[in-house]
Amino acid sequence: MLDFIDFTFLDFLDITLVGVLLYYVYKLLKGTVAINIFIGISIVFLIYKITQALKMEMLSSILEVLVGGGAIAMLIIFHPELRKFLLMLGSANIGSKRSFIKQLKFLKTEINSEVDVDSIVAACLKMSKSKTGALIVIERNNSLDFVKERGDFMNAEVNIPILESIFYKNSPLHDGATIINENIIVATRVVLPLSDKTLPSRFGLRHRAAIGITERTDCICIAVSEETGKISLIKDGEFELFNDKDDLIDIIKAHLN
Known part of the structure; x- marks a missing residue:
């Protein structure tokens, strides 16, 4: 006893x-x-x-x-959650100036919701009308440093003209994805990991890449189809098409909060 x-x-x-x-x-x-x-x-x-x-x-x-x-x-x-955790650990550069603790962003209990969602959606609507292909990734808790390194680094505040100029068809930055973190465009022309899922034929590499990165992390992706102009919201490996601007804004803000 x-x-x-x-x-x-x-x-x-x-x-x-x-x-x-x-x-x-x-x-x-x-x-x-x-x-x-x-x-x-x-x-x-x-x-x-x-x-x-x-x-x-x-x-x-x-x-x-x-x-x-x-x-x-x-x-x-818990395979998807363990995969996210191990992928984050493997991609963290412990020897860099950024501390290892900062890499453990999933430990944060709050997500920065100051992203200018209205401007992002407005830019996507404009690109949808002109059938300009786009892929925007909004970083949340999980670090995306392991894919940012595959693109071109940028440090610009989110606004409609700059998003349109990035994905303009003749722009050297239009290929690949653009990553946004805390309302800052941190990287463009980023190559994302592709999903192995079987997708309908109307979806191309842009949607496959969006599903692939959301399967591995908790980020949110917005894709604009170059063929149809349709806007898709992708989260946790699943996508949904949107026609209503207000619905899309409300759902993105809900995810970020």
């Missing part, structure tokens, strides 16, 4: 670190279907540890089997 109630500083540190880890995992998964599964697995694991501490051997042995299988299940269920 004395061993059970013996509580040291290391025990306190252990519990604190686990609590912090669970909190940030919850923030990462919040708003997704996976959060309910994560909570269920956490409850089962907590009951398992309680039964271990109380030496309830029969129930503990049953739960141990469930927890053991749960580890494999987590790898399957």
